[in-house]
Amino acid sequence: MDLGLIVYALNLASIYALMAIGISILWSSVGVINMAHGATFAVSGYAAWLVTGALKPVIAASLGKTALASAAMAGALVGSALITGALCGVVIYLLAFLPIHDKPNYPVRALIITLGLNIAAVQGLLWTFGPRSQGLPKIFGFGRWEVWGTKIRYDQAGTIIGAILIMTLTLGWLRYSRRGLEVRAMMQNAEGAAYSGISRQATALPVLMLTGALAGMAAALLSQTIFVSPTAGVIPLIKGLTIALLGGLGSVPGALIGAVLVGFLEAGVGAVPFLGQRYVQFATFLFIITVLIIRPRGIGGLLDDTRE
Amino acid sequence: MPELLEISQLSAGYGPLRVLHEIDLIIGEGERIGLVGLNGHGKTTLIRALTHMAGWQQGSIKLDGAEIGGTRSQGAGRRTPGLVKRGIGVAPQGDAIFPGLSVRRHLECGAHTKAAWRERRQRIDRIFDIFPPLRPLEHALVGKLSGGERRMVSIGRMLMAEARLYLIDEPSLGLAPKISHRVMEALWDLPVTGAMIIAEQNVTLLTGRADRMIGMHAGRLRGDVGHVDLA
Numbered sequence: 194m195d196l197g198l199i200v201y202a203l204n205l206a207s208i209y210a211l212m213a214i215g216i217s218i219l220w221s222s223v224g225v226i227n228m229a230h231g232a233t234f235a236v237s238g239y240a241a242w243l244v245t246g247a248l249k250p251v252i253a254a255s256l257g258k259t260a261l262a263s264a265a266m267a268g269a270l271v272g273s274a275l276i277t278g279a280l281c282g283v284v285i286y287l288l289a290f291l292p293i294h295d296k297p298n299y300p301v302r303a304l305i306i307t308l309g310l311n312i313a314a315v316q317g318l319l320w321t322f323g324p325r326s327q328g329l330p331k332i333f334g335f336g337r338w339e340v341w342g343t344k345i346r347y348d349q350a351g352t353i354i355g356a357i358l359i360m361t362l363t364l365g366w367l368r369y370s371r372r373g374l375e376v377r378a379m380m381q382n383a384e385g386a387a388y389s390g391i392s393r394q395a396t397a398l399p400v401l402m403l404t405g406a407l408a409g410m411a412a413a414l415l416s417q418t419i420f421v422s423p424t425a426g427v428i429p430l431i432k433g434l435t436i437a438l439l440g441g442l443g444s445v446p447g448a449l450i451g452a453v454l455v456g457f458l459e460a461g462v463g464a465v466p467f468l469g470q471r472y473v474q475f476a477t478f479l480f481i482i483t484v485l486i487i488r489p490r491g492i493g494g495l496l497d498d499t500r501e
Numbered sequence: 502m503p504e505l506l507e508i509s510q511l512s513a514g515y516g517p518l519r520v521l522h523e524i525d526l527i528i529g530e531g532e533r534i535g536l537v538g539l540n541g542h543g544k545t546t547l548i549r550a551l552t553h554m555a556g557w558q559q560g561s562i563k564l565d566g567a568e569i570g571g572t573r574s575q576g577a578g579r580r581t582p583g584l585v586k587r588g589i590g591v592a593p594q595g596d597a598i599f600p601g602l603s604v605r606r607h608l609e610c611g612a613h614t615k616a617a618w619r620e621r622r623q624r625i626d627r628i629f630d631i632f633p634p635l636r637p638l639e640h641a642l643v644g645k646l647s648g649g650e651r652r653m654v655s656i657g658r659m660l661m662a663e664a665r666l667y668l669i670d671e672p673s674l675g676l677a678p679k680i681s682h683r684v685m686e687a688l689w690d691l692p693v694t695g696a697m698i699i700a701e702q703n704v705t706l707l708t709g710r711a712d713r714m715i716g717m718h719a720g721r722l723r724g725d726v727g728h729v730d731l732a
Binding site: 295296297371374375377378381382383384385386387388389390391392393395497 | 552554575576577578579581582583585586591593596597598599600601602606609610611613614618655658659662
């Protein structure tokens, strides 16, 4: 396996990890399988496209073609995607959490509502912008580095570094802040959290905004490799969900490891001459199903040596 | 004696099952109540109903004169964090621990008031004084601790913030006699500002120490006796 393949695998893994961690945290702390995560992804991508499109002339006029201009462009793209993702989280909170969270069978109701939101958002994007894909400005620039004889594209390196950066921030927040402590308590035992004065209503909003922002970040980073389209969120949603399952729903380290495993598996299968790209999805799902048959609690179950 | 808790006509249950049948109970300031009764006769449900954790409930509960009861057919646990913040400390049955948090982080979770959070270090130190076996385990994951240590962590979490009413459900459940005695001794030694209800099957652990003993049978209170010594 050469270096280019490893970079490609990590590139896939970082997008998958951003989606899977969000879905995993949401499930265990809010109790929602968020089917609208794909819509958040697509909407954030379109918002970044609109904002960068609107700001392009302004930035070009004021800053010209300097390094500062491309930095401003990158900030506008990532910032707008993050903020839109967080706002999508607020919408999901208002529609799929607040009205129904203490009703019986809440997880199923929330699944149906978020699925509805997903379909509505995708159709709304199709209605407004049409089915054509839109290219976003390349914030990492065009070009490649030569490292030990292999070429690494800027967008791949930028995606990996950006994803690692934002995941470190997220995990640090979960680990060291007081709100993060409350979220972790809620993830591990909802009843114990209630007896510690931690309410689901109060933790759900920041968690939904955070996971929405993660999906927005995934959209901003993936937009550097492929185009943004109304249905762009479908594959990241499916991959994110299945990887969250592979990691053992609710386990953040499990989701991370799962994303890296699937990233390498996909890159590896794609590179095998007699298999090739068309067997990538097949191999991925075969792998996930096999793991879940052998270890129903996923990778998180292997890592977890504590007991309830 | 001022009335701290006033329960009247409290019924509660789960789905079609009615566990508590129109309970009336008044608890005064500074009282330590021993709630005794067999398995499945409603001790835990009474404690859960006081924090709106039962499946459904109806009837009045007054804490310091403020109504916190009411009729509710669903939404178990929705009001619980608010009631905890109003001054009901709970050490639930089965401990409800956070397996992936260290003992210290776990105790910090219990410091939900502003004052408690500000002086959490001193308070954690105080908990370690009450339960010395926890001190060397400060950074251990709670999910790896033994049953007795978990019980101490769960009670410690309850003690991190001041409460008006402490509810402790089966502190001796599943523990070796020696450890359960130690846990009970620690509970009796606590300086109680409000009131405390300890639900317990093992009557001998309560005799001589509880101010009042209340029996529960088939979802009703039976027998309300003052200071007793069965020994």
